[in-house]
Structures are given as C-alpha cells and as structure tokens.
Amino acid sequence: MTGIAGLTADEFYDRRDHRTDLVVASPAYRAASIRITLSPHATSFADQVAFLTAVNLTARWCRRISLSAPAVALDSRLGTAFGLSGMSAVKAAAALAHAADPFARVGVDLVPEPTIHLVIGTDAPRGTYPILGRGWLAMAGDAVRGDGDTENPLGAVLAACVGVAYLFRTAVGIPRPARVRLSLWNLRGGEAAGQGPRLPQASLGRVLVVGCGAVGSAILYLIPLAGLGGVFELVDHDRVQISNLSTAPIFFADNVGDDKVEIAVEYLKRNRVAAVTHASWFDEAVAAGRILVERPDLIIPAANERNVRRQIQHQAPPLQVYGTTGKNWDAFVGRHIPLKEDCLTCRFPQAQPVGEPPLICGSGTLPTVPELETPVTATLPFLPAVAAVMTVAELIKTALPGYPLNANFGCLDFLGPLKHFIVVPHAPRRGCICEEQDGVWIQLNAATIFAQLSNSSLRDSCVRE
Numbered sequence: 001m002t003g004i005a006g007l008t009a010d011e012f013y014d015r016r017d018h019r020t021d022l023v024v025a026s027p028a029y030r031a032a033s034i035r036i037t038l039s040p041h042a043t044s045f046a047d048q049v050a051f052l053t054a055v056n057l058t059a060r061w062c063r064r065i066s067l068s069a070p071a072v073a074l075d076s077r078l079g080t081a082f083g084l085s086g087m088s089a090v091k092a093a094a095a096l097a098h099a100a101d102p103f104a105r106v107g108v109d110l111v112p113e114p115t116i117h118l119v120i121g122t123d124a125p126r127g128t129y130p131i132l133g134r135g136w137l138a139m140a141g142d143a144v145r146g147d148g149d150t151e152n153p154l155g156a157v158l159a160a161c162v163g164v165a166y167l168f169r170t171a172v173g174i175p176r177p178a179r180v181r182l183s184l185w186n187l188r189g190g191e192a193a194g195q196g197p198r199l200p201q202a203s204l205g206r207v208l209v210v211g212c213g214a215v216g217s218a219i220l221y222l223i224p225l226a227g228l229g230g231v232f233e234l235v236d237h238d239r240v241q242i243s244n245l246s247t248a249p250i251f252f253a254d255n256v257g258d259d260k261v262e263i264a265v266e267y268l269k270r271n272r273v274a275a276v277t278h279a280s281w282f283d284e285a286v287a288a289g290r291i292l293v294e295r296p297d298l299i300i301p302a303a304n305e306r307n308v309r310r311q312i313q314h315q316a317p318p319l320q321v322y323g324t325t326g327k328n329w330d331a332f333v334g335r336h337i338p339l340k341e342d343c344l345t346c347r348f349p350q351a352q353p354v355g356e357p358p359l360i361c362g363s364g365t366l367p368t369v370p371e372l373e374t375p376v377t378a379t380l381p382f383l384p385a386v387a388a389v390m391t392v393a394e395l396i397k398t399a400l401p402g403y404p405l406n407a408n409f410g411c412l413d414f415l416g417p418l419k420h421f422i423v424v425p426h427a428p429r430r431g432c433i434c435e436e437q438d439g440v441w442i443q444l445n446a447a448t449i450f451a452q453l454s455n456s457s458l459r460d461s462c463v464r465e
C-alpha cells in the first residue's frame with residue numbers, strides 16, 4: 001500500500017517533522033500561520049517558480065497557509081512539471097501544498113489569525129517580507145529589484161528558499177535575515193553579486209545520480225526547469241518515507257511507500273528528460289553490472305549511506321558535482337574535477353571497515369561521516385533545495401566558456417545574515433586513493449565529455465595538502 005491512508009494528523013506530523021526537530025529545539029513552527037502572496041506585477045516564469053517553490057517548501061513544515069495571487073494561468077513549464085496544466089497559479093500552489101500535507105489548512109485569501117507574510121514582488125506592503133529572483137540573483141528585503149532575466153529559475157528558487165527561511169526563523173523566534181542579494185553566478189553577495197549570462201540549453205550527457213533523497217530529488221526537480229537535458233540514470237534503494245515529505249519538492253503524500261527512483265524518473269520523463277531507474281544500493285548496482293559499464297559523463301553523488309562516497313571514488317569517477325546539507329543550517333555545493341582538484345574521498349574521509357588501514361587523509365579537518373547504513377539526516381525543510389540550486393547552477397556553468405568559473409566548494413549559512421557565500425578551494429590530500437588513479441582514470445574516462453577539464457599535466461602543478 002502506498003500513501004498515508006489510516007494515519008491520524010498527529011501520527012503523520014510526528015514522522016514528517018522528525019528531521020526538522022533534530023535541528024530546532026523549538027516546536028513553535030508547528031503553530032505558525034503563514035501567508036504567501038504573488039503580487040499582481042510579478043507573474044513571470046521566474047516569479048511563478050518562486051511562488052510555487054516557496055509554497056511547496058512551506059507546506060513541508062507549516063500547517064496553516066493562506067495564499068493570494070492574481071488570476072493568472074500557471075506557466076506551461078510548471079504545469080508540465082507538476083502535472084497541473086490548465087490551473088491558475090494560485091490553485092496549482094494550493095494543490096501542491098495539499099499534496100505535500102493532506103492535513104494542512106490551506107486556503108486562498110483566508111486565515112483570520114495573525115500571520116507571517118511573504119510576498120513575491122516589488123510592491124510588498126509594510127510588515128511583509130519581499131523576495132524576488134532575477135536571472136542568477138536572489139533578492140530579499142529592500143534589496144529586491146524588478147528588472148532582469150525572468151526566464152532563469154535559479155535566482156527565483158534561491159529567493160524562495162531565503163523567503164521560507166525567513167518564515168521559519170520568524171516562527172521559531174530566531175533573528176531574521178533582512179537585506180539579501182546573492183548571486184549563483186559568481187557566488188558573491190551584496191554589490192559584488194553578479195548578474196550572469198542568460199541560461200544556455202545544455203546537455204550534461206550521460207548522468208549517473210547516486211541518491212534520490214532530499215538533495216538528489218531537489219536537484220532533479222530543477223534540472224528540466226533550468227533547461228538542462230541529458231540521459232539520467234538514478235540509483236537509490238530507498239522508498240519514499242513520511243520523513244522525506246519534510247524536504248523533497250517532488251515527493252508527496254501519495255508517493256509514500258513508492259521507490260524514490262520511480263517517482264523521480266516519472267518526474268523527469270513528464271518533463272521530457274530521458275531517465276532510467278536502478279532501485280538498488282550503489283554497490284549492488286555496480287556488482288550486478290547495471291551501472292558504470294558504459295561510462296557516465298558526470299556523476300552526481302547525493303548519498304552518504306553504506307560508505308558510498310568511497311565506493312564511488314573507487315570507480316575512478318568522471319566529473320562530479322553535488323550538494324549537501326549540514327546540521328547547522330548550512331547548505332553546500334561541491335565539485336571534483338578529476339586529476340586536478342580533490343576527490344570525493346579527499347573531502348569526505350570515512351571510517352574504514354575492519355582490516356583496512358586508515359587513510360592519512362582521515363586525519364583531516366573535514367567532517368567524518370562514519371555511517372554504514374542509511375542515516376537519518378537532520379535537516380531543515382529549505383536546506384536541501386538550497387544545496388540543489390547551488391548544484392544546478394554549477395551544472396549549468398559546465399556548458400559555458402571558461403569553466404570552471406568558481407572554486408570547488410561553496411557554502412551558504414542560513415542561520416546567519418545571508419550576506420555572502422563562503423567559497424573555499426579544496427586541493428587533493430596526500431595519501432588519498434585518488435593519488436593512484438591517474439592511469440586508470442584516463443583509460444576509463446578519456447572519451448567522456450568533460451574529460452578535457454582533467455588535463456593530466458595539471459596534476460604536477462597541484463599541491464597536495
């Protein structure tokens with residue numbers, strides 16, 4: 001049986017909110033009443049993306065939501081994405097909120113009680129918090145400006161996450177962000193935040209996505225909206241659980257019990273992106289010869305169970321781009337250009353099975369992730385989407401001249417004022433398994449489409465830490 005039939009509201013919320021409760025001590029968010037408005041002059045694709053994303057992610061923790069929007073039809077791309085073609089924007093938003101949380105009180109232009117009010121647009125009334133995305137820029141508070149690219153959804157998605165973080169911080173009594181201006185183009189904030197170019201229509205080639213949980217599924221949510229294509233292979237053994245409904249924008253209550261990869265592939269196919277499923281663990285899929293027989297051009301490692309990061313690195317992987325979330329309200333983007341930058345194991349040195357000597361890099365300062373089984377990931381409802389939009393921004397840049405355009409590690413701290421990204425280059429570590437992979441890497445990956453980034457002569461100029 002799939003779905004949540006038979007559960008009471010309390011039983012549903014106990015399971016749904018578990019990951020959120022691991023991060024915040026205050027249960028005050030459960031009683032919050034939220035209003036989200038799409039203003040009459042903000043009805044473009046980017047604005048509708050911001051509206052739907054904000055409503056979708058708010059319905060992952062807030063139980064009372066009031067919506068208002070002008071009578072505009074849902075953009076056809078969003079209609080296709082969610083199977084809601086022909087609806088108005090506000091009806092579609094309400095449908096998503098209901099699907100995410102069937103017990104929520106979601107209404108249009110009602111909610112008599114005091115509310116925290118988020119507005120997508122430039123003409124926000126006093127006492128409300130405005131957000132807007134234009135091109136690669138996410139803006140909030142008095143940084144909001146209406147001019148710019150309305151066909152790029154990236155800034156809009158990040159703006160929605162900033163807006164939902166504002167609502168959540170208000171609900172739990174944490175000081176709120178004020179003026180926010182962040183660029184996914186140059187990973188800078190404030191006046192240094194760059195506008196960036198228009199989005200290319202780009203193919204990523206053959207893409208292996210390992211993990212369709214909170215971050216992996218949020219990346220897949222954004223792939224077609226950002227105009228990215230390719231042939232996707234999705235690997236994940238898990239089924240959708242109620243706890244996944246606290247974060248994942250493409251998982252809804254009716255999907256509980258279904259394979260995550262099936263729901264994700266259904267979403268991609270509906271959006272005309274080619275995709276196939278492997279409902280198994282990464283190591284099992286490798287052992288059975290179901291993946292990596294034909295080399296992928298790109299791997300998105302979005303899992304951390306069963307020592308999977310080390311197992312991926314043992315396959316001498318091609319270019320890797322991914323996002324992660326931390327337990328302190330932070331979201332990260334990572335990249336590994338083989339033979340040039342650090343690898344997945346350099347960055348996530350893990351506990352070793354008995355009998356295998358510890359790596360030198362295991363003494364590094366980066367967080368150790370020792371779990372061998374599926375871990376329960378503490379996270380907040382909007383953080384995986386932040387990690388995902390940073391990841392998709394990096395993926396789009398692979399199609400632009402001069403790639404790579406920024407350092408291979410970026411972070412946004414959603415407990416702080418959101419003034420800047422933290423961007424830090426990571427070099428390979430001495431003693432890591434990637435040190436011995438140069439020869440085999442070239443044999444395996446020379447024909448992959450991002451191989452030219454891994455000019456082996458660069459290894460000589462790269463200083464191991």
Ligand SMILES: [Zn+2]
Nearest residue numbers: 343346432434
């Ligand atoms: Zn390494």
